[in-house]
Amino acid sequence: MLDARFVRENIDILKRALEKRNYPLDLSGFLSLEDERLGLLKESEELRNKRNTVSGEVGKLKRQGQSTDKLIEEMKGVGEKIKAIDETLRVIEDKARMFLLNVPNIPHESVPVGKDETENVEVRKWGQPREFDFAPLNHWDIAETLDIVDFERGAKIAGARFAVMKGAGAKLERALMNLMLDLNTSKGYREIFPPILVNRESMTGTGQLPKFEAELFRIVDPEFYLIPTAEVPVTNIHRDEILREEQLPIHYTAYTPCFRREAGSYGKDVRGLIRQHQFNKVELVKFVKPEESCNELEKLTADAEAILQKLGLPYRVIALCTGDLGFSSAKTYDLEVWLPGQQKYREISSCSNFEDFQARRANIRFKREGKKGTEYVHTLNGSGLAIGRTAVAVLENYQQKDGTVVVPEALRPYMGMDVIK
């Protein structure tokens, strides 16, 4: 969320940002809404001031045993007036807040301008896609042959886009999870295992609500949302808190299952593990001082890359252009891993700097040493990494002609085997 005051004082900056994002949003009503809001606020406050003064008077007079009837009579009317004004004020405030909650973040100046994903920019590449002397298979074919993933029974138990991992498949998930957490914690990230059901406030804090309700699984009674990413519970750890300067930066890593409706993606990636309603992910989350967030995004991205390097999986780093940037993000790098079965790079991590956008929604602040007042922290996060997709990448990149899969060196201690067969 952007600051109301910032918006009304920088309406042109916002207008340009929305254009760059290719995000149609009518700003025209907002300023008059704010005018009205501030007018009513002033009126209400003046009346309250009067009431406070007179009520104090009444108290004094009563103690002196004097008559206060006229004053009380007069104040009755004032109280009603305040109530009436506050009622309209509340309606206006709700409107203003709703408006602000639906305004996306302003892209960082370093983000390439572009209309959609076709104008994203490749920043760098790592690793050479392997040359196969046979036609590499898709991971679902590999997995079915090895009997380590069962899509049919996943569908029977739950439905489409669910899978059962079996044997070495299940172990591969667990091994990847452990490898990632070990690697991340060795770099100073503190391991977190958070709730995976959260309340509405948390979903609003990180920006999933109110705009993206359709993408979430929800429990009705009692009301909970299933998290679509660990970003939600982990960022909300510090919701409504004022941190001390010396606590920053805070680096967390968390494994959680993630749940997504994938509404509107019918027909996309219907086969395989790429797009599931439930998947595992290890996440990296940072809370930092504003002046550090830019640099911290580079480091966070590098930390996610390190996992792919450790696994020997070729990938490229993409800077999302303004038109493809997520709603809450000021800047995002996507990591795309090479999938021989599809002959394509596919997204496996998304690393973003939200600057103060989430912090303002979630009210996460910090206090500088010896300085008055508070500032919003900057929040960042990135997958490090999506486990299901990493498993896919391992299966496809390390497959052999006979249908078996070589276990990457780094994963062997965790798998307890050299080859999946």
Add this chain to the structure above:
RNA sequence: GGAGAGGUGGCCGAGCCGGUCGAAGGCAGCCGCCUGCUAAGCGGUUGUGGGGGUAACACCCCACCCAGGGUUCGAAUCCCUGCCUCUCCGCCA
């Protein structure tokens, strides 16, 4: 699920038969004084958000004693609802 207790400032903790309460007192923190150093002691000071104001400070106003409603001229204090915490009983991985 049943019965009870409670949620106050960075922390502890008063107030809770309505007005003098943004809230006593203590601790912690900061500034000064004092002492050869340390400890002790003395004086002062220390919340957040919003609106106005200023070149910037200052300053003024409003709100905030879990949250949301209500009663009242006036609510931390009374009433209702919700959330959370604790204790006992039951149930349970």
